[in-house]
Amino acid sequence: MHPRVIEVTERLVERSRLSRAAYLQQMAEAAARPRGRRDLSCSNFAHGMAGCSAVDKDRLRMVDEVNIGMVTAYNDMLSAHQPYETYPAQIREALRAFGATGQVAGGVPAMCDGVTQGEPGMELSLVSRDVIAMGTAIALSHNMFDAALCLGICDKIVPGLLMGALRFGHLPILFVPAGPMPSGLPNSEKALVRQRFAEGLATREELLDAESKAYHAPGTCTFYGTANTNQMLLEAMGLQLPGASFINPGTPLRDALTVHVAEQAARLARAGEGSLASILDERALVNALVVLLATGGSTNLTLHLIAIGQCAGLQLNWSDMAELSEVVPTLARIYPNGQADVNHFQAAGGSAFLFAQLLEGGLLHADVNTIAGPGLQRYTHEPTLVDGRLAWRDGPAASLDDSILRSLRAPFKVDGGLRLVEGDLGRSVIKVSAVKPEHWQVSAPCRTFVTQEAFVTAFQNNEFDSDVIVVIRFQGPAANGMPELHKLTPYLGVLQDRGLRVALVTDGRMSGASGKVPAVIHMSPEAHSGGPIACLRDGDILDLDADRGTLLVRMDEAEWQSRTPAVHPQPVRRGWGRELFAFARTAASPAEQGASCFTESLIQADGGQHDD
Known part of the structure; x- marks a missing residue:
């Protein structure tokens, strides 16, 4: 292991000593209770399965069998989440074939910064992360489930789902991606039209035409913003199947991965293994940070990783990020850090090649738990179909396009930027x-x-x-x-x-x-x-x-x-629902503490202030 990675990880462990111990104790107490409807009263249980089919009711009565909850961020206004419309039915069918059951536990909001940027609604964007976390907690609060699948991709949705799920860390929690849309108008051309419009040199019709050619189909936007950074980091934390992030929607491989992750949730639940608390520890959080730096990912994660860590009793900070950035090389160039998009990144070798390079350089903790089994080495493999069946093969030994993805021996930059x-x-x-x-x-x-x-x-x-x-x-x-x-x-x-x-x-x-x-x-x-x-x-x-x-x-x-600090000349603007979130703004922690309205309550739950 690289000595800087060890140093940052050990400091994170010591700083989090009290809060992590309190979190693990809370998870142990939750795990000690009968799980997944086994302790529900008959009335409670009847309510929980009243809407199920007769076949599912019969299986739910079998207390030794597992029931998987789904928390979905589906809406068909977000291109990234539009494919999720059919996922619950597909997952339920896969679970039935596997001898298990599945239920949609609840839905969470999913707003799009791409739609609200520059609009009043953008002021609800970050706080939606905490709302999603609360919605996830409500969805999983029924104690009907032995494991959960989180269906979400974009900016605040994945962090919110994960923050909420961490309060149920005694369960296996697996994330289910839907994949990026096919490549559209090149990012360089799109950016040029935007600048020409800003100068008054392009019409609104020309701008809309360019934007519509860039964002043109179901799936995640293909530039390397927060949504796709989330996907890369979920793999780094071992919470998503190896190589699952950037497989396009509506393809046989995408469908096979969705079926497999449902089956894997049932496997883990049956075995009593793979709890979220056992996977997302200080090593997994540092691995996510290393991958963020190596890929030039979204700076939003400098907020989200801190807030996610707090929900697991881990006190990550900006100094940790800066110190790792000094030694983690930049190995990927994806727009806006280059001209390629995530489809090009996937074709060049994707996360399998990237993880192999970082593991070779001792920059990632290999000895971690993941939803796919022990060891991050599993994430150097990529999914494929062999005679119509899902399999994993070794990722490429060399980059297939070194203008997009490079080895440790020839990085784009020697640091993380x-x-x-x-x-x-x-x-x-x-x-x-x-x-x-x-x-x-x-x-x-x-x-x-x-x-x-x-x-x-x-x-x-x-x-x-x-x-x-x-x-x-x-x-x-x-x-x-x-x-x-x-x-x-x-x-x-x-x-x-x-x-x-x-x-x-x-x-x-x-x-x-x-x-x-x-x-x-x-x-x-x-x-x-x-x-x-x-x-x-x-x-x-x-x-x-x-x-x-x-x-x-x-x-x-x-x-x-x-100097006397200026005071905002206007009160916080009202309208578009903004006044409903005044409580969250009042409770929000500073940016360096994750900009979360949960920070104080988590400190209190840990029994006091965290170690420095």
């Missing part, structure tokens, strides 16, 4: 995977805005003709739910293409869809909480060095200390 940024404004993160090194240092006056719409208006008024660091504040979890700021991307790109030195600084998010402009994001403490970012004024000179991880205010210390 994620930096912890510290300085006068607090702590934040930046992903430089897609940023050319010549743009890593920016020194310029700042312009402050409290909404991305205000910045767009300033752009349209031609107010930017010199180097600038754009500051968008009051966008943190306590202010307005920490929305994505995707709307900024094409406009900032235009300014950079005009030859200006440009950067973004924000206490909001700019996830996996962020690109070539340096973006210092998740600034903590946030402006709403009186963080130093609220003390900036237009014209203040900021010095960003993404390589060193510093962001400084070029000002006399006495003057800086005399």
Whole structure:
């Protein structure tokens, strides 16, 4: 094992000593109770199976047989989740053939940042993760189930499902992907049309035509944003079948994998093995982080991995991420870090080749439990059909396209491209995977805005003709739910293409869809909480060095200390359901603690503050 991986893992273990022990004790107490309807009263049990077929009722009465719960994020507005419409029937049929039963335990919401970006609904995006976690807990609360299948893919859905499922970690919990849509309009062409539209050089009809050719069919969007990063990390944590992430919907191999994961859930439940708590430990969490870094994945996971860890009693932090980033090489280039999409990545060798390289370099813990059995080595294999039957074969020994996927001997970069940024404004993160090194240092006056719409208006008024660091504040979890700021991307790109030195600084998010402009994001403490970012004024000179991880205010210390934080000029906007989530904003932890409204309750459940 690489000494840095060992060091970070051991520090995570020690920091989490009390909270992990409390979590495992809670799971042990849950496991000690009769499971899966065996302790239900006759009335309870009758209610739980009243809607089942006669065949399923007969099997449910057999207390030694297993019943698998499904938690589904199906809706047919999300292309990634549209295929899930037919999954419950397919899974029930597979389980019946296997001598088991399955029931949809509940549904959870699944919103799409791609639809809501720049819209009022985006302010509900991050908090939907915690709502999904609560919905998952409610679905599994009936004690009718011996194991569960989670049907979800996209941005906040997978983290939310996992956070909720971890409170039922005494059960086997398996994730069921649906796969990416086929490749459409190349990402480079799509980005070019977006920038031309921002400059007024393309019509709305041209933009819509380009976007519709990029996002054109059922399945996950094919760029490497949060959705596909989630899929890669589920494999790294051993919670999804090996190589299952990027098999297209509606194919025989996809169907075979869905049947197999249902059968595997029943196998694990029958054997009393594969509990989620036994799989998602400190080693699995570090493995997920390593894969995030090696692939240049979405910065949203710098929030989600922390929040997921907390639900398992594990106290991951940004310092762990930054220290691992120094030694984990970048082995994949998928848009926005390159021009390929996830279908191209899969064709080049996919996760099987990637995991083999990282294991060879001692960067992944091999001695872990997974839903496929012991050892991460299983994830160096890829699924295939042999005479119509599902099998796994060794992944390729070499990359089939080294412009997309490379070996440890010839990485794209020697590090993971994620930096912890510290300085006068607090702590934040930046992903430089897609940023050319010549743009890593920016020194310029700042312009402050409290909404991305205000910045767009300033752009349209031609107010930017010199180097600038754009500051968008009051966008943190306590202010307005920490929305994505995707709307900024094409406009900032235009300014950079005009030859200006440009950067973004924000206490909001700019996830996996962020690109070539340096973006210092998740600034903590946030402006709403009186963080130093609220003390900036237009014209203040900021010095960003993404390589060193510093962001400084070029000002006399006495003057800086005399500044009074600005107050948001407007109360939190109402409408579009935003007022219903005021309680969550009030309870939200800082970005560096996962931006979760569960943090305080989890600390209390652990019996006190966690170790430093």
